[in-house]
Amino acid sequence: MNAILETAWQQAGFETPTEIQSKTFDLLADGQSVLGLAPTGTGKTLAFSLPILQNMQANAGLQLIILVSSQELAHQMQAALQPFVKALGMSQVVVTGNTNVKRQMERLKAKPDLVIATVGRLMELLNKGKIKIKPLKAVILDEADALLFENGADKLQMVFDHLPKPLQVGFFGATTSRAVTDFATANHIDFTTVDTRQKLVKTQKTEHLFLRANNNAKNVILKELSRQKSFYGMVFFRQKNQLIKVAHIMADWHVPVAILDGRKDSIQRQHALQSFRQHKINLLLATDVAARGLDIDNLTTVVNYDIPETETAYIHRSGRTGRMYKQGQVLTLGNDHDQRDLQKLLGTEVALKLVYLVDGQLTQERPSHREFKTTTGQSSRQAPGSGHSSRRTSEALKQSKKKQASRVKNRKNKGKPKRG
Structure with missing residues (x-):
């Protein structure tokens, strides 16, 4: 972790990284795709975001998309990441359904470094050409099994078809399913599995x-x-x-x-x-x-x-x-x-x-x-x-x-x- 993130980490009150955070950091920082499995409440959000944020350049356009299953989770994640995003001089935007899409389009014009999105709204904005994805480096599927179950592999595939390749992908959650590995295989994503779950x-x-x-x-x-x-x-x-x-x-x-x-x-x-x-x-x-x-x-x-x-x-x-x-x-x-x-x-x-x-x-x-x-x-x-x-x-x-x-x-x- 670089000095800026380490300072933000300490100011946020964190001390020792959790197992999922320590075991996935170097892999993600090296640009590898990862399937990260860990018990609920063990800091998966920071596990998948900090090593990628560390490699990003501020004000260089959209470099990271995090897909989530609900609007509440999107705003929760935005709040959790804000101290680190701000410390790095970057910006983030949340785009979810059931909210004003025109207002979201206006915010996207500022070319944020990070977008947190639900699948349906992201697909809508991609179809309208309202997201500039050329500099995109990584995509994270938070609660990947739920995303595939709720949206269907076909809908998620339509999103991936819009994205540039090659792409670093993170699949994270407390549980997983065959659908996750099938989706990775279909998109030729070679990933390393880190499983810190116990009974x-x-x-x-x-x-x-x-x-x-x-x-x-x-x-x-x-x-x-x-x-x-x-x-x-x-x-x-x-x-x-x-x-x-x-x-x-x-x-x-x-x-x-x-x-x-x-x-x-x-x-x-x-x-x-x-x-x-x-x-x-x-x-x-x-x-x-x-x-x-x-x-x-x-x-x-x-x-x-x-x-x-x-x-x-x-x-x-x-x-x-x-x-x-x-x-x-x-x-x-x-x-x-x-x-x-x-x-x-x-x-x-x-x-x-x-x-x-x-x-x-x-x-x-x-x-x-x-x-x-x-x-x-x-x-x-x-x-x-x-x-x-x-x-x-x-x-x-x-x-x-x-x-x-x-x-x-x-x-x-x-x-x-x-x-x-």
């Missing part, structure tokens, strides 16, 4: 917890957790419809939440993320799209509202906490069958700990004393002050359902003339 249980200081809960009680659990000052959590859903339903229930219960899903425009999503990052809200509801690469400082808990479909999805969800080897916990909600299915999905390397919710706190100690229905909807024994009774839970859910029914009725009657 999930060994990669992070993260606890993997399971709380037995029926569907209705899951919402009560979220409400109880959000009331704890120490809780700062991200809740993942398989389906957008379920997320929207839970968001309405939380609103009925006056529980503030931030929402990250495709229905919101870019400004709304950025505002939601900002409110969450600033701890104005301690509960963020998101679909799996947000699991890829999103970096939230000091996130205490990831909650799986439902079981992810694959081990890969679980890895990317859980990777939002315990980043850079900090403490974290992943809490999955479900019934006995869900617990067995999840354990089977994760294998023997990850031991799920069964926990209970007592006074809003997660504990492995089973509540004792008289029988009652806890907020989980499971039969247990109540310790003093161990939570809501089933009657209170039932009443809260009934009130929420009434409000939802009222909203539906109002939407149906909207615009109809009043009788009488």
Whole structure:
């Protein structure tokens, strides 16, 4: 690392490089293509960017393109790289969908050294001839397997067909797939593989917890957790419809939440993320799209509202906490069958700990004393002050359902003339 980058590195508060950073630096600095695989939260962004930035010349035109899977990830990456880009006297521009394309075209006229882009918007700008790519030296595919899965190899191939050759290419992520190697082969990209991944249980200081809960009680659990000052959590859903339903229930219960899903425009999503990052809200509801690469400082808990479909999805969800080897916990909600299915999905390397919710706190100690229905909807024994009774839970859910029914009725009657 040259003196300028080393100074910026120290000023940013970094000390020792992570394994993926140290093992890929010389390879990328030498101009080689690399497949870099590392656990989530281990500094892959700086691993693939700093050695290439070091070889670039300021104000020499576009030399590096970084492709990402979402607008949120693009802006997050821009913020992470800005101290280093600025120190080198360079400039960067973000180009993503669902934002003003004319404004992005104006920014591109300044001939930035680095562009961070989503595939669709980059393709649009390339087709319009709005990006000068002649000096381009390198392209990075961040979360390469997700980019190929979400966009398809054909769409990504159309982007590559516009780019000059030869080209240094970096494929980075916490997981990979056959599609990545097939794409590299089709484009005659010879790469060196650097794999610093270990088994999930060994990669992070993260606890993997399971709380037995029926569907209705899951919402009560979220409400109880959000009331704890120490809780700062991200809740993942398989389906957008379920997320929207839970968001309405939380609103009925006056529980503030931030929402990250495709229905919101870019400004709304950025505002939601900002409110969450600033701890104005301690509960963020998101679909799996947000699991890829999103970096939230000091996130205490990831909650799986439902079981992810694959081990890969679980890895990317859980990777939002315990980043850079900090403490974290992943809490999955479900019934006995869900617990067995999840354990089977994760294998023997990850031991799920069964926990209970007592006074809003997660504990492995089973509540004792008289029988009652806890907020989980499971039969247990109540310790003093161990939570809501089933009657209170039932009443809260009934009130929420009434409000939802009222909203539906109002939407149906909207615009109809009043009788009488």
